Amino acid sequence: MTAAAVPLSRRTVLADALVGQRTLAKDALLVLAGITVVAALAQAEIPMWPVPITGQTLGVMLVAAALGFRRGVAALVGYMALGLAGAPIFAGFTGSIATIGKPSFGFIIGFIATAAVVGALAERRWDRRPVLAIALFGLASLIPFAFGIPYMAMVLATLGTPVSLGGALAVGFLPFIVGGLVKWAIAAAALPLAWKGVRALDRSAG
Numbered sequence: 001m002t003a004a005a006v007p008l009s010r011r012t013v014l015a016d017a018l019v020g021q022r023t024l025a026k027d028a029l030l031v032l033a034g035i036t037v038v039a040a041l042a043q044a045e046i047p048m049w050p051v052p053i054t055g056q057t058l059g060v061m062l063v064a065a066a067l068g069f070r071r072g073v074a075a076l077v078g079y080m081a082l083g084l085a086g087a088p089i090f091a092g093f094t095g096s097i098a099t100i101g102k103p104s105f106g107f108i109i110g111f112i113a114t115a116a117v118v119g120a121l122a123e124r125r126w127d128r129r130p131v132l133a134i135a136l137f138g139l140a141s142l143i144p145f146a147f148g149i150p151y152m153a154m155v156l157a158t159l160g161t162p163v164s165l166g167g168a169l170a171v172g173f174l175p176f177i178v179g180g181l182v183k184w185a186i187a188a189a190a191l192p193l194a195w196k197g198v199r200a201l202d203r204s205a206g
Helices: 014-019 024-042 056-067 069-084 097-101 105-123 130-158 165-172 174-205
Strands: none
Touching: 014 024, 014 056, 014 174, 024 056, 024 069, 056 069, 056 105, 056 130, 056 174, 069 097, 069 105, 097 105, 105 130, 130 165, 130 174, 165 174
């Protein structure tokens, strides 16, 4: 069964609209593709202390919205697991179990939670309409900080450089605002546009 043969209303996320009927093999390839996208955008990096600015959050949002809840979470769990196993897919082409001890690791944990929220809401079609997409990806932009900032503060304290709440926000949130707004805007524009393209293809095929 082709993608065009499946009614648009039944194609819950963008990947289903593009690849058609789901199979285990297709799901595995999509998860692998999701890992690859996040790993590639992790290398778009501005080095900073204690946490670098990267394109990972954008990758997480796009991958989770395109793949949905289960495949999106699987992609981000796979990304974390492969990186901890030594694959050089974290920022700066790094990867090892020692990453757990870095101040930035909490953000990677947060990416899994972000993928869960984005994937679940994408399955409820929040990524198809501009207003809902703005709300979806605005929320998604904040979730990694809920995990990353406390983890960063804990690691810094362990390393002997404790920071106050204000200090944690100063180094773990404020430098990311501009980039976060840009990534939010890209994701909120890209997904409704992609769905618009799918609907146009459906009309032309019909």
